[in-house]
Amino acid sequence: AQSVAQPEDQVNVAEGNPLTVKCTYSVSGNPYLFWYVQYPNRGLQFLLKYITGDNLVKGSYGFEAEFNKSQTSFHLKKPSALVSDSALYFCAVRDPTSGSARQLTFGSGTQLTVLP
Amino acid sequence: GAGVSQTPSNKVTEKGKYVELRCDPISGHTALYWYRQSLGQGPEFLIYFQGTGAADDSGLPNDRFFAVRPEGSVSTLKIQRTERGDSAVYLCASSLSPSGGPWEQFFGPGTRLTVL
Numbered sequence: 692a693q694s695v696a697q698p699e700d701q702v703n704v705a706e707g708n709p710l711t712v713k714c715t716y717s718v719s720g721n722p723y724l725f726w727y728v729q730y731p732n733r734g735l736q737f738l739l740k741y742i743t744g745d746n747l748v749k750g751s752y753g754f755e756a757e758f759n760k761s762q763t764s765f766h767l768k769k770p771s772a773l774v775s776d777s778a779l780y781f782c783a784v785r786d787p788t789s790g791s792a793r794q795l796t797f798g799s800g801t802q803l804t805v806l807p
Numbered sequence: 808g809a810g811v812s813q814t815p816s817n818k819v820t821e822k823g824k825y826v827e828l829r830c831d832p833i834s835g836h837t838a839l840y841w842y843r844q845s846l847g848q849g850p851e852f853l854i855y856f857q858g859t860g861a862a863d864d865s866g867l868p869n870d871r872f873f874a875v876r877p878e879g880s881v882s883t884l885k886i887q888r889t890e891r892g893d894s895a896v897y898l899c900a901s902s903l904s905p906s907g908g909p910w911e912q913f914f915g916p917g918t919r920l921t922v923l
Binding site: 695723725727732733734735736737740742781783785787793794795796797798799800 | 840847850898
């Protein structure tokens with residue numbers, strides 16, 4: 692079975708500082724990994740994905756994520772946080788080789804607050 | 808272009824009643840997914856359609872839940888004999904390709920269901 696852990700319920704960072712939102716995963720095969728962001732009363736918005744290749748992937752709004760196979764992690768990063776980045780962030784995994792290959796399994800979410 | 812749309816945005820019903828939730832996917836997306844998001848949690852997979860058929864319904868919690876997609880576009884999630892524990896935000900997503908490729912899922916804004 693596949694699973695995702697987001698160990699921090701809440702992350703606070705000052706505007707202009709770098710931010711990291713942590714994610715670790717567990718799958719039996721090679722994973723597809725995704726980050727989504729959720730603003731209040733809105734649906735999930737896709738940020739970026741890792742499928743294969745370069746371990747550092749770049750996405751929307753200046754976000755990037757680093758895939759680390761040995762640590763089974765896929766942390767979300769941004770060099771300089773904006774107040775408008777404040778939102779709920781979800782990490783998700785798919786195992787394309789499993790019987791539930793089309794299901795996304797989500798973490799419990801991390802609330803990011805960027806302080807002015 | 809138009810994204811995934813869901814109606815109604817909010818639904819309040821009484822315990823024991825029947826409800827239908829509608830999803831209109833992005834045009835051209837053959838894959839459609841339903842997820843349920845309870846307060847403070849990440850979305851949980853319910854069912855996946857490829858075209859008109861339910862390719863994976865392993866996430867449906869019990870036989871009170873049923874979904875259809877008769878023409879391969881719009882889908883309806885149906886809940887019979889609603890219970891208070893069914894209260895959640897029901898999210899619909901769509902994606903390209905039947906091939907199982909690494910396509911990201913695009914989410915609608917959700918329907919907030921409240922069962923009194």
